[in-house]
Amino acid sequence: MDQFTPLLRARTLTLWLDSFSDWFKQYCAHHRLSIIFWDDDMVALVLDHREQASYSFHSNHVEELEPPLPWSALGRVEPSSQSFVQLENESASHHSWLLKLNCTAPLSAVIYLETSDAADTSALQQVADQSESLAALAEIQWDFHVLQRQQYRMSESPLSSGEVDLLPIIEHCPALISAKDLNGNILFVNRHFALLDGPSPEEYVGKNVFELFPKKIASELWSNDLKAINQGGLEVEETCHHKGGKLHTYLSNKFPLKDSTGEIFGICAISTDITERKATELHLRESEQRLKTLLRYAPEAILIFDVDKACYIDANRNAEKLFGLNKRNLMTADPATLSPSLQSDKGSSTTVRAQMIQRTLNGEVPHFEWLCLRHGSEAVPCEVRMVQFPMSGRRLIRESFIDISSHKASERKLKEHEAHLEYLAHHDALTGLPNRLLLADRLEHSLALARRSDTRVALLLFDLDRFKYINDTLGHDTGDRLLKTIANRLSEAVRTMDTAARLGGDEFVVLLEQFGALSDVSQVASKLIETLGEPCNVAGHELSPSLSIGISVFPDDASSAESLLKHADIAMYKAKESGGRHFRFFTGEMDQRTTQQLKMESELRKAIINNELSLVYQPQLSLADNTLCGMEVLVRWHHPKRGIIYPGEFIPVAEETGLINDLGLWVMRHTCKQIAKWRKKALKTPRISINLSARQFHQHDLLAQLKELLQAHQLTASDIEFEMTESMLMADAEETARLLNQLAKFGISLAVDDFGTGYSSLAYLQKFPIHRLKIDRRFIQHLPDNGNDSVIVSTIIAMAHNMGMKVVAEGVETGEQQRFLARLKCDEAQGYLFAKPLPTEACADYLKNHQADL
Numbered sequence: 029m030d031q032f033t034p035l036l037r038a039r040t041l042t043l044w045l046d047s048f049s050d051w052f053k054q055y056c057a058h059h060r061l062s063i064i065f066w067d068d069d070m071v072a073l074v075l076d077h078r079e080q081a082s083y084s085f086h087s088n089h090v091e092e093l094e095p096p097l098p099w100s101a102l103g104r105v106e107p108s109s110q111s112f113v114q115l116e117n118e119s120a121s122h123h124s125w126l127l128k129l130n131c132t133a134p135l136s137a138v139i140y141l142e143t144s145d146a147a148d149t150s151a152l153q154q155v156a157d158q159s160e161s162l163a164a165l166a167e168i169q170w171d172f173h174v175l176q177r178q179q180y181r182m183s184e185s186p187l188s189s190g191e192v193d194l195l196p197i198i199e200h201c202p203a204l205i206s207a208k209d210l211n212g213n214i215l216f217v218n219r220h221f222a223l224l225d226g227p228s229p230e231e232y233v234g235k236n237v238f239e240l241f242p243k244k245i246a247s248e249l250w251s252n253d254l255k256a257i258n259q260g261g262l263e264v265e266e267t268c269h270h271k272g273g274k275l276h277t278y279l280s281n282k283f284p285l286k287d288s289t290g291e292i293f294g295i296c297a298i299s300t301d302i303t304e305r306k307a308t309e310l311h312l313r314e315s316e317q318r319l320k321t322l323l324r325y326a327p328e329a330i331l332i333f334d335v336d337k338a339c340y341i342d343a344n345r346n347a348e349k350l351f352g353l354n355k356r357n358l359m360t361a362d363p364a365t366l367s368p369s370l371q372s373d374k375g376s377s378t379t380v381r382a383q384m385i386q387r388t389l390n391g392e393v394p395h396f397e398w399l400c401l402r403h404g405s406e407a408v409p410c411e412v413r414m415v416q417f418p419m420s421g422r423r424l425i426r427e428s429f430i431d432i433s434s435h436k437a438s439e440r441k442l443k444e445h446e447a448h449l450e451y452l453a454h455h456d457a458l459t460g461l462p463n464r465l466l467l468a469d470r471l472e473h474s475l476a477l478a479r480r481s482d483t484r485v486a487l488l489l490f491d492l493d494r495f496k497y498i499n500d501t502l503g504h505d506t507g508d509r510l511l512k513t514i515a516n517r518l519s520e521a522v523r524t525m526d527t528a529a530r531l532g533g534d535e536f537v538v539l540l541e542q543f544g545a546l547s548d549v550s551q552v553a554s555k556l557i558e559t560l561g562e563p564c565n566v567a568g569h570e571l572s573p574s575l576s577i578g579i580s581v582f583p584d585d586a587s588s589a590e591s592l593l594k595h596a597d598i599a600m601y602k603a604k605e606s607g608g609r610h611f612r613f614f615t616g617e618m619d620q621r622t623t624q625q626l627k628m629e630s631e632l633r634k635a636i637i638n639n640e641l642s643l644v645y646q647p648q649l650s651l652a653d654n655t656l657c658g659m660e661v662l663v664r665w666h667h668p669k670r671g672i673i674y675p676g677e678f679i680p681v682a683e684e685t686g687l688i689n690d691l692g693l694w695v696m697r698h699t700c701k702q703i704a705k706w707r708k709k710a711l712k713t714p715r716i717s718i719n720l721s722a723r724q725f726h727q728h729d730l731l732a733q734l735k736e737l738l739q740a741h742q743l744t745a746s747d748i749e750f751e752m753t754e755s756m757l758m759a760d761a762e763e764t765a766r767l768l769n770q771l772a773k774f775g776i777s778l779a780v781d782d783f784g785t786g787y788s789s790l791a792y793l794q795k796f797p798i799h800r801l802k803i804d805r806r807f808i809q810h811l812p813d814n815g816n817d818s819v820i821v822s823t824i825i826a827m828a829h830n831m832g833m834k835v836v837a838e839g840v841e842t843g844e845q846q847r848f849l850a851r852l853k854c855d856e857a858q859g860y861l862f863a864k865p866l867p868t869e870a871c872a873d874y875l876k877n878h879q880a881d882l
């Protein structure tokens with residue numbers, strides 16, 4: 029005893045009871061067994077293996093025991109005492125009961141075995157032996173009792189003694205019971221025969237089966253009867269009609285009837301109606317068949333998994349195809365071998381499968397993606413659905429698999445496509461550099477980082493000097509190739525951590541992070557100017573790219589990405605003003621001018637709406653006879669605070685901001701309106717020249733706007749002339765020619781303003797439909813003294829005439845100039861000498877005085 033700790037002792041008892049119980053169930057299942065343990069003050073256990081729980085407790089049972097429990101030996105404990113009640117309320121676990129015993133003290137036990145079979149001595153002996161071993165093992169005071177309960181013997185039955193009449197039992201038995209003689213004549217039928225399509229049961233007696241039943245049925249019955257006699261008995265299915273004509277199926281047990289000498293004198297048949305059972309069986313068979321068909325031809329691969337056997341018990345053809353195994357191999361396969369050990373999300377297949385099976389058993393229908401193995405090696409992505417598959421109480425699960433590998437492939441393609449689109453959205457198609465969108469993203473990110481780490485970010489913005497010229501003269505293809513060369517050089521020149529992006533056109537940006545001093549940024553800028561500017565051969569042209577870089581620094585120059593870019597842009601223009609191939613850091617002064625421009629822009633916008641603009645007209649005279657031949661219309665802005673502002677100040681702002689389109693339309697509209705007004709007053713007007721800005725010229729609906737205005741005011745194209753600057757015409761020669769031809773075709777005459785200030789050659793201009801050249805005031809103002817200007821002016825006049833163009837001299841202020849120009853055969857002149865630009869009223873007077881010229 030000493031070697032047992034109380035816990036160990038209780039544990040030993042428990043183990044022994046478990047195995048004893050198993051053994052007992054197997055060999056002595058029909059006996060009732062009770063084991064009662066007790067210590068000094070507690071009865072611990074009654075074991076009755078026949079109850080539903082393996083162990084259960086019944087205090088009543090204890091009272092019934094024979095011989096009765098040795099209550100005196102149990103000390104204070106009585107069947108009704110607290111100890112029993114307490115145990116009775118507990119769950120049926122002998123483990124916990126045993127633990128309640130005082131396992132350090134001596135334990136006693138009694139085992140009762142109830143049996144009704146006195147001859148079963150071997151079983152009794154075995155129980156006794158097992159009990160002995162328990163006693164030995166746990167050192168328990170042991171007592172073994174066998175209680176034999178008596179059984180009824182047939183010889184003592186009231187039935188056999190004749191006390192009970194068997195006939196009513198047979199009569200009311202819910203089966204057809206009949207007896208016939210050896211000729212097939214009915215000796216007896218029970219009441220159940222009343223169900224059959226035939227006479228009343230009484231009328232059967234004495235008649236032959238062939239008289240009672242249709243020939244086919246009677247032959248079958250009689251043939252079975254004869255077989256039963258010959259074989260000594262027969263179990264066979266037979267049919268007969270019930271009242272109403274319905275055919276019923278019976279399971280008949282037929283056996284010969286013998287008299288006391290053993291002589292056969294007839295046949296007895298006991299037939300049970302199995303019509304319903306057969307129908308149910310048929311129904312079951314059919315539904316099983318349907319199920320099999322469904323399984324076989326289902327589009328999915330289907331496996332039936334037996335949870336308790338942990339294997340598959342059925343599979344359809346698609347499952348064979350999916351797993352690359354025949355049905356037999358699938359049935360014997362370990363389910364774990366049908367998928368890779370890890371799923372695509374790196375989850376363990378065994379764990380996930382076990383979870384899914386548990387969920388299915390809990391009534392869920394899990395639906396999930398799963399990698400299967402085809403031929404044990406090729407992973408096939410599938411969509412799996414598990415559902416309980418109820419079949420005769422077995423725990424079966426139907427697993428259906430849909431191969432989604434093609435779906436996955438198109439999903440993958442879609443993802444690649446999306447990634448490509450994403451790339452295109454963030455990269456420049458020509459150079460492959462990050463585009464404006466990606467730059468904005470990176471810039472925001474690096475600014476956020478710089479804010480957190482208190483560091484600086486530099487933005488270097490540059491474009492190529494005279495790129496437009498290269499593009500226009502050498503073609504877009506060459507322009508594109510040059511841009512690619514620059515982009516490649518740029519990518520090589522910057523560190524991988526820095527971003528080089530193309531904003532569009534010839535504009536590029538470098539984003540520098542984590543630099544030491546500003547001198548480092550200067551160094552990068554110088555390096556870029558040098559390396560990107562090295563001569564290169566592009567499409568057979570030897571080019572020397574030149575760039576101007578504007579630099580702004582966070583947080584010194586701006587706090588947001590937008591203003592950082594804006595300030596780099598301002599600095600770049602300053603660098604360009606210095607003559608190109610320069611870099612400039614942004615300074616506050618640069619911004620001041622920009623701020624003023626912004627102010628002017630918003631004021632000008634309002635000025636157009638509020639009619640703060642007006643027109644003045646400057647006459648142009650024919651030098652041959654001093655007659656009025658034209659007028660140039662010029663715009664004035666009557667600023668509410670600043671007074672008159674001249675176009676030289678606001679036209680560049682309007683051009684830069686795009687407001688020039690609105691402003692230009694305003695000038696065209698009011699000019700046409702004014703001409704119409706003068707005409708209404710019977711005032712003849714000469715050709716009136718309107719200045720056209722570059723943006724206006726390229727506006728796609730310019731001609732349409734003009735046509736509409738002329739029509740609205742009943743004017744013709746010859747009433748108007750357009751003046752365009754020389755540099756404007758040279759910007760895009762091909763496009764210019766196309767647009768000019770359109771205007772000329774419509775009948776508008778065209779004049780080149782400020783001629784001589786640009787780079788164009790007269791020969792180049794010959795390609796355009798130009799009617800008039802206006803020599804810039806700078807060449808006129810020093811005439812005739814300045815020899816150079818005299819030569820230029822006389823050459824321009826001579827060549828223009830050669831090309832069929834007329835020449836207008838601008839800014840003629842002196843009679844000397846007038847005479848000199850007249851001598852050079854200059855056609856027309858405009859200037860303060862003749863008239864300053866005239867407001868509407870004054871112009872009307874001027875017109876009145878010159879009506880004879882027109």
Ligand SMILES: Nc1nc2c(ncn2[C@@H]2O[C@@H]3COP(=O)(O)O[C@H]4[C@@H](O)[C@H](n5cnc6c(=O)[nH]c(N)nc65)O[C@@H]4COP(=O)(O)O[C@H]3[C@H]2O)c(=O)[nH]1
Pocket residue numbers: 646661662663674675676679692695718719720721751781782805838839840841858859860861865
């Ligand atoms: N010193 C001097 N100046 C003379 C003399 N004769 C005329 N001028 C000035 O020279 C300019 C001639 O116009 P522009 O060359 O077309 O040059 C114009 C034209 O390019 C532009 N401009 C004026 N109005 C418009 C307009 O409605 N639309 C567009 N796009 N540009 C306009 O603004 C420029 C300046 O116009 P304004 O200030 O009106 O200046 C006018 C005129 O007042 C002279 O003998 N001596």
